[in-house]
Amino acid sequence: MTAESTLLDLCCGSGEVATGCIRHCGHIYAVDGSAEMLAQAPRAERIDYIQADVNDEAYKAPELVDHIIIGRAIHWVEADSLARLARANLKEDGRIIICSTCWGTEAAWFADYQRLTTPYKGGLGQRQIDTTGAGTLASIGFSAEDQLRVGRRLLVDIDYLIGHAMATTYGDRQIALANDFDNFSQRMRTTLSPHLVDGRLAMDVTSWAIVYYR
Numbered sequence: 001m002t003a004e005s006t007l008l009d010l011c012c013g014s015g016e017v018a019t020g021c022i023r024h025c026g027h028i029y030a031v032d033g034s035a036e037m038l039a040q041a042p043r044a045e046r047i048d049y050i051q052a053d054v055n056d057e058a059y060k061a062p063e064l065v066d067h068i069i070i071g072r073a074i075h076w077v078e079a080d081s082l083a084r085l086a087r088a089n090l091k092e093d094g095r096i097i098i099c100s101t102c103w104g105t106e107a108a109w110f111a112d113y114q115r116l117t118t119p120y121k122g123g124l125g126q127r128q129i130d131t132t133g134a135g136t137l138a139s140i141g142f143s144a145e146d147q148l149r150v151g152r153r154l155l156v157d158i159d160y161l162i163g164h165a166m167a168t169t170y171g172d173r174q175i176a177l178a179n180d181f182d183n184f185s186q187r188m189r190t191t192l193s194p195h196l197v198d199g200r201l202a203m204d205v206t207s208w209a210i211v212y213y214r
């Protein structure tokens, strides 16, 4: 990535990845299907936020991009769609970067968090998701070239976890959670409060990125 690079940020959510990357590149087209998620994204001059379903055949970026980046969302992107998006929008030697953050599961409160949020994840909570995208990327002719991992301990409050639950669901399940929001928030507070230390819950997180080339 250079100061001139243009990125296509697929499933950009509230702009978490775009906001971090814009300091290192020229322009970002950041696409998400959820108007609610996009509404939370901090606006920046060189980031264009676009509402679109990335699996919709009609979606095309406004120009060819140097790299495609997908944060915490490769499991939402169909292999056929990613192949089409790469063919139509990615420069010849462009890379696809898959990044995510995984939480350590050892924390005493984690099982309660899983139990409360799983019903809103459309089964994603129970089944193993390939967050690295290795299978999807291999199926469309991309191989891993490089990777980066950064680990640290974070202290979060219950509001953060409620927001995180909203951000990790989509479609009908997200609507169900929005409709049940007050009740869900109350159950989260009641269940997780006993684990708070100075108003926070500790968790070990690892952020990682894998660079794929074709």
Ligand SMILES: C[S@@+](CC[C@H](N)C(=O)[O-])C[C@H]1O[C@@H](n2cnc3c(N)ncnc32)[C@H](O)[C@@H]1O
Pocket (backbone or CB within 6 Å): 010, 011, 012, 013, 014, 015, 016, 017, 031, 032, 033, 034, 037, 052, 053, 054, 055, 070, 071, 072, 073, 076, 167, 168, 169, 170
């Ligand atoms: C966990 S968030 C990731 C947000 C951000 N990229 C990050 O790393 O923090 C997943 C996002 O994928 C979006 N999403 C899921 N399926 C999608 C689709 N088919 N088209 C567009 N966006 C989609 C959701 O709306 C949600 O904002």
